[in-house]
Amino acid sequence: MRSHTIPRPAVQRISLYLRHLELLAERNVATVSSGELAEALMITAAQVRKDLAYLGQFGRPGVGYRVGPLGDALRHILGTDRTWSVIVVGAGDLGRALLRYKGFTRKGFMVVGAFDISAAKIGKQFGPARVQHLDEMPDVVARFNVRLAALAVPPEAAQEVTDRLCAAGIRGILNFAPTMLQVPPGVAVHPVDLAASMEQLAFRITARR
Amino acid sequence: MRSHTIPRPAVQRISLYLRHLELLAERNVATVSSGELAEALMITAAQVRKDLAYLGQFGRPGVGYRVGPLGDALRHILGTDRTWSVIVVGAGDLGRALLRYKGFTRKGFMVVGAFDISAAKIGKQFGPARVQHLDEMPDVVARFNVRLAALAVPPEAAQEVTDRLCAAGIRGILNFAPTMLQVPPGVAVHPVDLAASMEQLAFRITARR
DNA sequence: TTTTGTGAATAGCTTCACAGCA
DNA sequence: TGCTGTGAAGCTATTCACAAAA
The missing domain is CATH 1.10.10.10 (Winged helix-like DNA-binding domain superfamily/Winged helix DNA-binding domain)
Structure with a gap:
């Protein structure tokens, strides 16, 4: 049972x-x-x-x-016995690394879009995706039936972008911004705070002596 | 008490x-x-x-x-009321993003070295560090009293590199390779598996309906 | 013999609920 | 009154230990 x-x-x-x-x-x-x-x-x-x-x-x-x-x-x-479409929001250093990250592809996550609001980044190709303006995001989400997003924007922008992602139909967010995200029911957030992780290491090697 | x-x-x-x-x-x-x-x-x-x-x-x-x-x-x-020196091992996409990641600096983690074994990458400057050959790593670790490392090398190489890090005096490893690392007592590992994190999201939005 | 699946026991973590301080 | 610190209770997760299957 x-x-x-x-x-x-x-x-x-x-x-x-x-x-x-x-x-x-x-x-x-x-x-x-x-x-x-x-x-x-x-x-x-x-x-x-x-x-x-x-x-x-x-x-x-x-x-x-x-x-x-x-x-x-x-x-x-x-749920990974099928391919999931994923978008990456924020085309800073971290976002670009995510766009090219082979580990996602290997597990069946396919990056179908990259978004930013900076004119300097829009139009640039990184890995499999050309950066588009965030305004295009809902379109892409609808067209490719995207449910997953990696969020790599500055913390000040994270909540606002999250609201737009949720409105567009995103159901799971891998959150690299060091902020707690407010999301409607049915949307999952998985936080990845690199600095906090490094702090945990500092603690563990400090405490032990 | x-x-x-x-x-x-x-x-x-x-x-x-x-x-x-x-x-x-x-x-x-x-x-x-x-x-x-x-x-x-x-x-x-x-x-x-x-x-x-x-x-x-x-x-x-x-x-x-x-x-x-x-x-x-x-x-x-x-233990973050002081500055910690950190090295980044592996200068692929992820390693390079880590080198430039502002979040570390903001929390008092200072990147003092970047290492790889690929001739194509050695000598290149990414953010605050110029990539050196991994053979130089023990020197840098000793000179800057480095205790923390971010490991962003291919999984096949992860254990061998880890052994060298531990031998050099590294005490905490932020592990981006999708492998379990064997380390001697007194060394802490914090795993960050981005693909596994994405899988968790897939599960949570699949299970919920 | 080897190794699973699982109830029972233990350990670990979170929440409750309230005395006591500001 | 407002809010902390904390024992006790409740809940969740892990480990033990063993009957049963291969």
């Missing part, structure tokens, strides 16, 4: 299981045990079994998990 | 409290209540009080928290 309450931390680990399964698949490994997955992810074997059991019955006692089918199942659960 | 077990999630929130306190300081706000901080961070007021109480007695009943002193205290706890 599929209880529809997969713990948040477990969902985050699904991406990591999948990452490792893809590595194993490349190496033509057919099966993997919870212990092996645990070692690769630096967690306990019990954790692995519990997580995977939330999603269904994928393992075979005495054998382990079949790499291919488990990978397929995890992709299906994450 | 300072119990030296601040919960991990609480430590992560410290960065967010600080972020908001800095905003308030800019606006010359003198005091802030747990309720106001809670609203800004989209958490409960009880959570805010509990978190801050782990760190000391900063609030005054009936008044709230004084913005300046609390900010100073949080910076001290995080």
